[in-house]
Every structure is written in C-alpha cells, then in structure tokens.
C-alpha cells in the first residue's frame with residue numbers, strides 16, 4: 001500500500017508556535033497529531049527554518065560590496081566551518097518523538113551544485129551538519145535539496161557520496177522534478193513569477209516552478225533532451241554514488257506532465273520512494289473537487305506499483321473550493337485503488353497476486369533435469385489455473401483431429417512429475433471419446449512414488465509407468481502423441497531441446513509433439529534495483545548468471561523499431577521445433593553431438609529515450625498444438641495464456657551498466673552454446689548513435705590506392721573505434737575543391753558509443769548440466 005504524507009510548511013509550524021495548545025508539549029507534536037486526524041499516514045517536516053537560511057547566507061555568501069564583510073564576520077564564518085552547530089531557534093525538530101516515523105526535508109535552498117566553488121563548499125558543510133543532526137534524532141529518511149545546475153551536478157553527487165559514507169543507516173532521497181520546467185519558462189508567452197528560491201545563485205530546476213503553470217494545457221515543442229535533463233542529473237548522481245541502496249528519489253510532480261508516451265517510463269526503473277505533489281498540481285473537476293490532470297493520473301496509477309510515499313503539500317491553502325483538506329489524500333487513495341497494477345496484485349489467481357513478495361527478487365532457475373524437484377515445487381506448479389487447461393485443450397484437439405482407426409491412440413507423457421498432465425490427458429481422451437492408452441515416463445524417483453499411488457487409486461490400467469531418463473530409456477511401443485512440459489522462462493533453458501531429442505525416439509514417424517515448438521525472446525531492461533541486487537554479490541559469477549525474476553521496478557528501454565534497421569520492442573532470439581529434422585543420429589537413435597541445439601541471435605533495438613541498460617529481460621512462447629499455446633511475452637501473454645503463473649521472466653544481468661542516449665540503437669548478441677556435458681548462454685551488447693554526416697566523397701576518391709578497397713563508411717565514420725584506422729586524406733589542401741562540411745549531401749551513420757563485456761564466456765560462471 002502506498003503511504004500518504006502531509007507536508008508541513010514553515011507557515012504551518014510558525015502558526016502552531018504562535019497559537020500554542022496546552023494539550024501538546026510542543027507545536028510539532030500538535031501538528032503531527034492533527035495530521036493523523038486529517039487522514040495522513042505520516043508527515044514530512046522541514047528540518048530548518050528561515051533563521052538558519054539567513055545566518056548561513058550571512059556567513060557564506062559574499063555581500064555585493066566585498067569590503068562590507070569585515071574580519072570579525074569572516075572569523076564567525078570560519079568558526080562555523082571548523083565546528084558547525086545550529087542555534088535552537090534555527091531548527092524545527094528537536095525531540096525524538098517529533099522525528100519518529102517522519103520524513104525530514106533538509107534545507108532546499110542549499111546549492112551543492114552552485115557555479116561558485118565556495119558556495120558549493122559551504123553548502124556541503126551545511127548539508128553534512130543537517131544530516132548529522134537528523135541522524136542524532138534517528139531520522140530514517142531525509143529529502144535532500146534538489147540539484148539545479150547540470151554543469152555542476154558531479155560536485156553535487158560527490159558531496160552526497162561523502163555524506164553517505166559518513167552518515168550510517170539513513171536513507172537519502174534526492175528531490176528531482178519529473179523534468180526541467182525551465183524548458184517551459186523559456187518559451188512561455190507570459191512571464192512567470194520569480195522563483196521562490198532564495199537569491200543564492202540562479203535556480204531553474206525543482207524549487208522554482210510556479211503553481212499556475214501546472215494548469216497549462218498545451219505543450220510547446222519539447223525535445224527528448226529537454227524532458228531528459230532532470231533524469232540525466234539523477235543518473236549522474238546515482239552513478240557517482242555507486243548506486244548506493246540508501247539513495248533514492250523524491251519525484252517532484254510540480255510541473256505538468258507531458259502526455260508523450262514513454263518519456264516518463266524511465267522513472268519506473270528508478271528507486272522512486274517518494275512523490276512530491278503540491279495542491280497546485282490538482283485541477284478542479286466539474287463539481288469543484290480537486291483531481292489530477294489525465295497524464296498525472298495515469299502516471300500516479302502506474303507508479304503505485306512501487307508503493308511510494310505521496311507527499312501532499314499546500315492542501316490547507318484553500319486552492320480548491322470543495323472537499324477540504326482530506327479530499328486530496330482521499331483522491332490519491334482512490335487512484336491507488338483504481339490502479340490496474342495494484343488491482344492485478346490484489347486479485348486472486350493473477351500472476352501479480354501470486355508473485356507478491358517475489359518482486360525484483362533474484363531466483364536461480366530450476367534445473368529439473370539435474371535435480372530432483374521437491375513435492376512442494378510440483379504443488380506450486382499445479383496451482384497454475386491456465387497451463388494444465390491449455391495442455392488438456394491441446395491434447396483434446398490433437399485427439400479429435402487424429403485420423404479415425406480401430407487402433408487405440410498411444411500417448412506418452414514424458415517428465416510427468418506428480419502426474420497433472422497425465423490426469424489432463426485422460427480427461428482429454430474421455431472428452432474426445434477416443435480409445436487411447438498412456439505411457440508415463442519420469443526420472444525423479446520420489447515423484448515416481450506419487451505416480452504409482454495415482455495409478456493405483458485413479459488411473460488404473462489405462463496408464464503404464466516407466467521409471468528413467470527419457471534420453472536413454474526404451475518404451476515397449478512407439479506412440480502417436482508425445483506430451484512434455486520441460487519449458488523454462490526462456491523456453492529452452494531447462495533443456496527441453498536435449499530431453500526431447502531422446503523422447504522423440506518414442507514417436508511414430510508421423511507422431512506429434514505437444515509442444516510442437518517454442519521461441520525465446522529478449523528486450524533491453526533498466527532497473528537500478530536489479531543492478532544493485534546483482535552487484536550485492538561481489539563475485540563475477542553472480543553478474544554472469546541468468547536469474548528468474550518477477551519484474552516490478554523495471555523499464556524496458558526499447559521502443560517499436562521498424563525503420564528497417566531495428567526490430568520490435570521485444571524480439572525473438574530463436575526457435576526450437578519438435579520433432580527435429582535432419583539431425584545425424586547414432587545407432588540408439590540419439591544425436592551424435594548436441595551442436596544442432598546451439599543458437600545465435602543478433603538483434604537491433606531502437607532506444608527512443610535515454611536510459612541505463614542493466615540487463616536483458618527474457619521470455620518464452622510455446623505452441624502446444626496449432627493455435628493453443630503458452631506465453632509470458634509481455635505483449636502477447638494475455639491473449640495466449642492469461643493468468644498463467646508458472647513462469648516469471650528470466651533476467652540476463654550486465655556486469656556494468658551501459659548508458660544509452662535517446663534515439664540510439666542497441667545491438668544485442670546472445671548465444672546458446674553447448675558441449676557434451678553442459679549448455680550455457682553468453683551475451684553482449686553495443687550501443688550506436690545515428691548522426692547526420694556530410695558525405696565526404698573526396699575521402700575515398702583521393703585515398704591512397706592501397707586503401708581504396710576499404711569501404712567508405714570505415715574511412716570516414718568518426719567512431720572512437722574506427723578512428724583507429726586513422727587514414728587522413730592524402731591530398732594537398734589546395735586541391736580540395738570543397739571542405740567536407742560544405743558537402744551538399746548528408747547521410748546517417750551509426751557512431752558507436754559504448755559496449756558491454758562479453759558475459760559468461762565458455763560458460764565460466766553459469767551453465768545447465770546435461
């Protein structure tokens with residue numbers, strides 16, 4: 001459940017102080033009690049007040065006239081620098097019970113990224129002083145002043161890193177506006193009110209956005225980079241702070257949200273723990289109650305899956321005629337209730353509900369071939385309301401369409417586990433009104449006991465059990481239909497292809513396999529949470545291991561490509577079809593090598609918005625029989641096997657994050673490799689940025705003859721790697737008829753901007769045992 005916090009303003013604190021209530025020991029305790037009665041779950045309090053700001057300014061900012069600052073003032077400043085201490089009246093919170101369970105907002109006027117180095121330095125000292133004091137009061141979450149100046153964000157981030165090192169336990173939340181409202185201020189036809197930020201340097205971002213602008217409807221032509229500026233600042237801060245798990249985000253929704261699809265999705269992959277939402281962002285509905293504009297509504301509904309704390313501010317300032325102060329928090333609770341993501345989590349039988357507690361949690365994929373599964377694991381499989389129904393339907397359809405003969409139809413369920421597919425096959429036989437018999441194969445000795453029990457009590461002589469490995473076992477007769485479920489989250493990662501190579505020996509020449517085929521799919525994924533989880537394990541092995549994960553705080557970075565160069569948002573890597581054709585078999589009918597089960601995929605993704613690549617999301621889709629299937633492909637699962645809960649996606653992590661600029665291309669290579677004992681995956685990616693470049697015809701025309709065989713793009717693409725060729729045109733300046741940048745023609749070239757390491761070479765870190 002999301003938490004709603006009421007923000008106390010300095011005015012609220014001052015009036016509670018002026019109008020003391022004898023029932024409360026302090027004005028803050030009274031305000032905390034009032035907030036509870038108003039329906040807030042918690043409170044966000046500014047730590048310091050105007051008196052501190054005035055003193056700090058006096059100590060740390062040079063007066064206009066330098067001569068004004070005398071030596072004694074300088075001494076006072078130096079004394080503070082050497083031993084920073086607050087005066088009681090500068091602080092709003094002084095007792096443990098005032099700070100308990102509250103969120104503290106540090107002085108938002110501190111400019112840790114001021115253009116002035118001295119201001120930066122003194123702001124850092126003040127920040128450290130505030131944090132140390134908040135830590136003394138046992139504050140668990142402190143909201144930091146917002147970054148304002150893109151150029152000096154590295155200094156801001158370095159200061160935060162230093163504070164994270166010095167202050168233990170406390171969570172720091174960086175307040176970042178969802179984008180830079182200055183973009184709009186620049187193009188606004190009417191001048192905006194001056195920033196309420198103090199006159200400490202220039203301030204464009206975060207604190208200075210005017211309330212009236214949130215009601216503006218039209219969006220000027222805003223570029224991707226402009227929407228990106230604040231995320232980019234956050235990205236620098238997160239990176240410099242080494243993705244510290246104690247560093248999170250307070251997303252400031254003061255600016256009106258753009259409706260452009262996708263530009264805000266990047267925030268879902270970040271540790272967005274707080275949302276700052278002023279009353280001025282609300283508009284009045286037809287009945288004059290406060291509601292949020294459409295774009296903000298859907299954003300809030302979606303981000304509710306991260307269970308943030310929504311900090312409401314200015315709700316007591318009478319901005320809306322109806323509903324009073326409670327109307328805002330009630331509206332937020334209503335958005336949460338009507339959030340599709342939250343509803344899915346609450347609805348029994350959905351994968352979202354089933355996976356509560358597993359969100360973004362890394363699990364080692366099962367290895368049902370190498371290991372013998374526990375009865376509880378089978379029990380969990382058997383809770384799937386869709387998988388078995390689809391298998392039954394596939395078997396039923398195959399039986400119905402089977403050519404009519406007097407012979408009984410022979411089936412084999414291979415890898416039967418505790419027998420749910422056998423039970424479904426028997427149902428399908430009875431529904432299809434066919435004469436049929438089932439051979440059942442299982443290699444898990446423990447599950448084989450359950451199978452024997454079920455045969456005795458339920459199935460009788462319509463079934464014959466065979467204990468052993470389907471890759472080597474022999475059956476007394478060949479069958480018409482082979483049924484298996486050896487599928488992993490990536491389709492083939494539980495070695496279904498290898499097991500089926502053995503099991504298809506049981507099939508008659510025209511027999512069919514259910515499933516008949518399956519495909520593996522991937523998409524580039526961003527998730528600070530998952531990156532941190534993998535990084536938590538220090539050895540290389542962990543960052544070269546695929547994990548099964550129920551994704552939550554993630555963002556798929558790719559968009560729908562389709563320009564000819566790039567493919568769809570989620571792309572198919574490869575397919576396995578059964579029975580497989582054209583494989584060289586030995587005298588026992590088994591493949592001589594496993595090389596036919598190697599695969600390679602080389603995929604191009606369009607990356608519309610800048611983001612950080614942390615790994616690859618993997619999915620599978622299976623055709624059981626004709627149009628009956630199973631799918632965890634995010635865009636298709638609801639049409640094929642909605643509410644199936646058996647498979648979470650797979651995650652191929654990256655050792656180091658890769659920054660992808662907006663409108664870039666990501667080339668991903670994935671390999672499925674194998675030797676006689678093991679199967680493993682390797683993965684690698686490269687990022688490219690398309691740039692318009694003049695066509696420099698002369699470069700090739702006049703290159704030395706020995707080089708003229710090299711193609712034009714290699715000679716003139718200014719890529720960091722291709723530059724290594726370093727082939728200057730061998731021409732006398734006077735001979736050049738036209739400078740390259742005067743070329744009349746341009747074309748788009750891909751400039752390489754980054755790459756990952758090759759992950760898991762030779763299966764050194766992770767593999768699946770054959």
Ligand SMILES: C[S@@+](CC[C@H](N)C(=O)[O-])C[C@H]1O[C@@H](n2cnc3c(N)ncnc32)[C@H](O)[C@@H]1O
Nearest residue numbers: 368369381415416417442443444469470485499
């Ligand atoms: C994913 S479980 C599916 C179990 C069951 N069919 C179900 O759908 O609930 C795969 C089963 O296949 C069995 N299995 C895997 N490889 C096998 C092999 N080579 N020979 C026989 N059984 C195998 C495992 O022991 C396990 O019981």
